[in-house]
Amino acid sequence: MKFHEPKNLALLNAAIIAGAYAVLFLLSVGIIFTNAYSHFYTFVALFLTSALIFLIAYGIFLYTLDKFIYSKIRLIYKSIHSVKMGKKEQTTMQSSTNLIGNVQAEVENWEWEKQREIEQLRRLEQYRRDFIGNVSHELKTPLFNIQGYVSTLLDGGLEDHTINREYLKRTEKSIERLVKILEDLDEISQLESGQMKLKITRFDIVSLTREIAELLEMKAHKHEIQITILDPGRPVMVEGDKDKIRQVLTNIIDNSIRYGNRENGKTKISFFDMDENILTEVTDNGLGIDTQDLTRVFERFYRTERGRAATKKGKGLGLSIVKHILEAHQQTINVRSTIGVGTTFGFTLKKT
Numbered sequence: 001m002k003f004h005e006p007k008n009l010a011l012l013n014a015a016i017i018a019g020a021y022a023v024l025f026l027l028s029v030g031i032i033f034t035n036a037y038s039h040f041y042t043f044v045a046l047f048l049t050s051a052l053i054f055l056i057a058y059g060i061f062l063y064t065l066d067k068f069i070y071s072k073i074r075l076i077y078k079s080i081h082s083v084k085m086g087k088k089e090q091t092t093m094q095s096s097t098n099l100i101g102n103v104q105a106e107v108e109n110w111e112w113e114k115q116r117e118i119e120q121l122r123r124l125e126q127y128r129r130d131f132i133g134n135v136s137h138e139l140k141t142p143l144f145n146i147q148g149y150v151s152t153l154l155d156g157g158l159e160d161h162t163i164n165r166e167y168l169k170r171t172e173k174s175i176e177r178l179v180k181i182l183e184d185l186d187e188i189s190q191l192e193s194g195q196m197k198l199k200i201t202r203f204d205i206v207s208l209t210r211e212i213a214e215l216l217e218m219k220a221h222k223h224e225i226q227i228t229i230l231d232p233g234r235p236v237m238v239e240g241d242k243d244k245i246r247q248v249l250t251n252i253i254d255n256s257i258r259y260g261n262r263e264n265g266k267t268k269i270s271f272f273d274m275d276e277n278i279l280t281e282v283t284d285n286g287l288g289i290d291t292q293d294l295t296r297v298f299e300r301f302y303r304t305e306r307g308r309a310a311t312k313k314g315k316g317l318g319l320s321i322v323k324h325i326l327e328a329h330q331q332t333i334n335v336r337s338t339i340g341v342g343t344t345f346g347f348t349l350k351k352t
């Protein structure tokens with residue numbers, strides 16, 4: 001029996017009052033202490049008056065509880081419910097007899113939802129703080145470099161022919177890095193806000209890969225990396241924004257060179273027919289990525305310890321852009337890697 005229901009509460013109270021009346025009645029007529037149990041009419045009268053008192057008390061209690069207490073709770077319940085559901089759904093709310101139970105369930109539910117919202121806001125706040133921290137950290141290095149070179153030049157370095165051109169060149173490099181970071185951030189924010197419109201066309205992914213490999217040939221040569229395209233010997237037509245996919249391939253191949261093997265470095269690019277999609281894979285025999293870093297490399301500004309040790313050049317933004325571009329195409333990117341053996345990045349595009 002649930003005592004928080006008005007009906008049951010009224011029943012209990014009415015039973016107590018009727019019981020108390022019966023005991024008092026019996027005491028007052030002395031029936032308990034004399035042995036007058038045969039007073040049939042007295043018992044009938046007692047039964048009838050107790051029943052009457054029970055009914056009246058039950059009615060009064062139920063009315064009072066409902067009128068003065070539950071009507072107020074009903075109001076609170078209604079307002080909680082309408083806040084939660086929004087005004088539109090308010091009219092569809094069913095009136096229920098188990099109001100207290102409902103209020104409790106609603107409040108618990110509400111509390112749980114609020115807790116979740118707070119958690120999410122906290123996560124977003126943390127994300128925002130990390131992001132600002134990362135941006136300022138990334139901007140600081142080139143800015144401090146520029147400041148250092150300019151100060152040295154102003155303090156007499158400008159007249160020193162052994163350093164003046166060199167310091168100006170380094171200043172230019174730092175400015176280029178600043179501009180690139182800002183361009184990348186701008187691109188990420190456009191991709192995240194869905195502002196970037198894709199120009200979807202049909203193109204041959206193999207010839208696009210060849211084009212990019214040729215452009216990166218010099219850099220690969222400098223790092224002693226050999227790029228091999230496992231050419232299927234025929235065009236492999238896919239659907240997508242060609243310029244954006246160019247960016248995807250450029251960053252992944254560039255990474256395979258940047259974090260590739262310093263001695264016998266090899267980058268292999270292959271294409272697989274997956275019925276509806278074409279899977280393009282870029283495999284290197286470089287540094288490799290630790291298991292705990294595998295999903296994190298797609299986060300903006302994330303660089304692995306090994307990556308940082310290998311080169312200062314990375315900004316940790318390339319793969320974040322790559323992931324966003326592929327998500328905008330409703331396609332996926334995956335990575336598998338073994339430390340000291342190498343890494344494979346694979347992404348899909350719709351086959352046409």
Ligand SMILES: Nc1ncnc2c1ncn2[C@@H]1O[C@H](COP(=O)(O)OP(=O)(O)OP(=O)(O)O)[C@@H](O)[C@H]1O
Binds near residue numbers: 251297307314315319
């Ligand atoms: N092929 C790879 N082998 C080993 N580590 C890799 C490879 N590709 C990426 N990484 C790791 O993932 C990190 C993130 O890569 P990402 O391309 O996002 O940034 P980046 O190359 O450092 O800088 P950029 O923004 O200029 O591309 C790298 O810093 C590196 O630590």
Ligand SMILES: [Mg+2]
Binds near residue numbers: 251
């Ligand atoms: Mg990169």
